Amino acid sequence: MPRHRPRPAWQVADFFALEGEATVYLAAVDACVAEPATARRLGVRPQATVESTRAAMLTEANVARAVEPCQDTQARFRSLLEGEERLRRRLDYLRNGTHPATVLLGSTTLLTLLFLAFASWSTALAAAVVPLMTAAAVWRHPVWRMSVLLNLREWRLRPSLLLVSRRTAWAGAAWRRELEENGVRPLVARVVEALLGEDHDSLLLADSYDGLRSPRSPQYVIDSPAARSLARKITQLESGGTIAVSGSRGVGKSTLLETCANDAGFAVVVQAPATYSPYDFLLSLYVKTCESYLVHHGSDPPAFVRLSTVRRAARRLFPALRNTLTVLAFGLAAGALVVLGLAASARSLATRYERPLRTHAAEYGHRAADVVADVWRGERTGAAVLAVIAGVVLWSLRRWSRWADLRRGARYAVVAIGALLSTAAFGSLFFDGGVRSVMAGIDKDPQSFLLLTAAVLTGLANLMSDQQWEFRGRLLLGTVTRGRIAVGVLLVLLALLLTRPMAQAMVTDPENPLRLACVLAGLLLIRAGSWTPPDPTPYLMTACRDELYRLQTMQTASSAVTAGAAQLLTTHTASLSTLPPNFPELVSDFRDLLTRIAAEQHRREERVVIAIDELDRLGSDTEALAFLNEIKAILGVPHVHYLISVAEDVGASFVRRGLPHRGVTDSSLDDIVHVLPCTLEESKKILGRRASGLSEPYKVLTHALSGGIPRDLIRYGLRLDEITSKTRLVELTDIARQLILEELADTLAGFRTLLSKQRWTPRTSALLIAFRNLTGHLRAGCPCVSPELRRALEHVAFHDLHRHLGEEAAAEIEEAARNLIDEASAYVLFSLTLLDIFGEGDLARRRDEAAARGPEGDLDLLGQARQELEVSPYSARQLIGSIRTAWRLTDGPAAGLPPTVPPARGRDCPRHPRPVA
Structure with a gap:
């Protein structure tokens, strides 16, 4: 479908109070017309094009119908749009050029702020006099004073205009969404249907065939x-x-x-x-x-080792080896860096506390050994009694029910110790003399204090911001998210902070490695306290795994010991085999x-x-x-x-x-x-779920061909897609003829195979010739039903063995062959009925007329007739005859029908020529 330039807004501006409303309406119309479901229907027929659809949507009546469901949203958008226009007019009035005095005053103020941030305190105070003197000079001159006042008003209105513009854009987007959903899209669908004509349902324009291509997918299953x-x-x-x-x-x-x-x-x-x-x-x-x-x-189920599958073992070994090497690589590198950073602090601690700790440990060890020796020699009777009592109590505690609570309390204690250790490491900063001396001189370095405060506030804002602020921030800043900006600002502030002497002194404090070691130890204790052992394997899982080993393998093992001249030799063998x-x-x-x-x-x-x-x-x-x-x-x-x-x-x-x-x-x-075959309504539900946008006549056609069998229903739905892709046909009459004739050709080929296994005579072989000639007519692959093809179909559908072959020849046909001929004839009659119903135009009118003549005119009977063909060709022929009567179709062969089917002539159809290879 070629792309077309949108129509200017002034062509529909008469229908709206503001040009912005017309622009939004045109955008909504273009978006709905460009949707795949609508674009697929445009250009199929000459009167239904993109230009005619847009022209119909720009008429006064259709504009009023499209706008009516969303008038409240339009009123809010119009109010904001009018406010934005007023602000823009005020800004145009105030924007008469920037006076040099304003530029001079702004430049001196900016330079003073930069001195305040990066220069010393005395220099910044001295520089602050310059903007004050400049402001006094500007204010004394009346023209300069008026220019400054106008520019100040303009600067004050610019943020308001930015906010109002953003709110107007949001309101316009909301009105466009509601306009598309409730107004334009339904109206465009009705306009396209009107342009296509009353028989728009006869066009094969399905939106998607994904459900037909996934027949076992559970998302397309309907209730039955x-x-x-x-x-x-x-x-x-x-x-x-x-x-x-x-x-x-x-x-x-x-x-x-x-x-x-x-x-x-x-x-x-x-x-x-x-x-x-x-x-x-x-x-x-x-x-x-x-x-x-x-x-x-x-x-995972257990994987059994097979001695001949070395490649499978390698496939299982290599991923585990790769993961192990990855963990070792990162673990060794990380451990080396941590050890390198904490080595000096560890040696300092060992030098300071090793000798006192060793002295106290040796002293307490000697005392404990003396007590044990005295008890052993019987010199401390009380201690011996206490030892006996402690042993008895310890034995009685083996089944104590509070061990779980005690372990839980120990875990909580470990976590608390880790948290206290980590907190104490940070808290020690406030008690360190060097850090306190550095913090005492913060009044002499206000830039560091400002940067530190800004970094803290940025971090807190990033953590405590809500989703609404984040959503608006994304709208204001495009694709850049608020979180990335906050992190970037925080990193810049920290980098600037590290350039200040106070921050450098705090970072290079000699006790920082020790504090960092305490933090790491605390985090490890918290992790160890919160660790829980994995749950034991349930009994049934163990039983299932054991049953798999028992059912799929038999394990045998043998060992032997052999005495040699100077040593003993041992041998061990094992094997696996299946023995259920x-x-x-x-x-x-x-x-x-x-x-x-x-x-x-x-x-x-x-x-x-x-x-x-x-x-x-x-x-x-x-x-x-x-x-x-x-x-x-x-x-x-x-x-x-x-x-x-x-x-x-x-x-x-x-x-x-x-x-x-x-x-x-x-x-x-x-x-x-x-489980019965589907009714016509159930088939419509299945196709509506699996092939969205498929019109009702095609649902009825596929239901009739499949007899309500879901598997065949899906197969015929895919055949529709195949025919459309192969022939580019979209009209019901052409597609129905193509599909019915192709299916009839395949079915007759199967009947000919079965008939070939029967016994025939020269006088009865005329039936085989008739089937062969009919198959030749069907091989043309043209959706047009020529007079020769119709006469051939009627010859087989209304066959009479006694009239075509004679009494003596008809008597020679065996019963099995006669049954096959009757079945094939009934199926040809059914296919001819489908051709007469779906292969002719104006289906809706003929359907209503047939339904008014009686229940035999209901299209659901076509699916029942297809089902009846599987039961008996004679009962199916009777049902098909009643259907043909209700639809005013011929119930017998045409007058002057030849006694045999003439052979097909190989000529191309001028309406549907064969594609050139």
């Missing part, structure tokens, strides 16, 4: 009757149970199981094996349950582990779900029931909900339980949920 029914049944089976989810392929059983698993506290989703192997399935389920439990509690337990033991252990997991989750009021999907992949219903009979030993665990995906025939076996006899489903399943 089957999901609500399953949730109710799980709630009713509070103590656990087995629920089967029955339905045809692609109806959404897997999505339903995954949704329930995501809502549970602990869930395991497994796929049933494609071949009948209950033991292997239970073993894999056991292993996955243990791994899922470990992952659920934030622990037998089936009964596996069932018992799995039930025991799962029972403990379910009991733990039940205490937390969480649900445990074991979802077994794809059970219908086993083949026939007999094999599925046999597999269910083998694994039913693991079912029935308390507080565990088993969800099993089964085919329709297995579900039917459960529904007719006891008629005439009971089967394995009665003893294995507690309830069943039938």
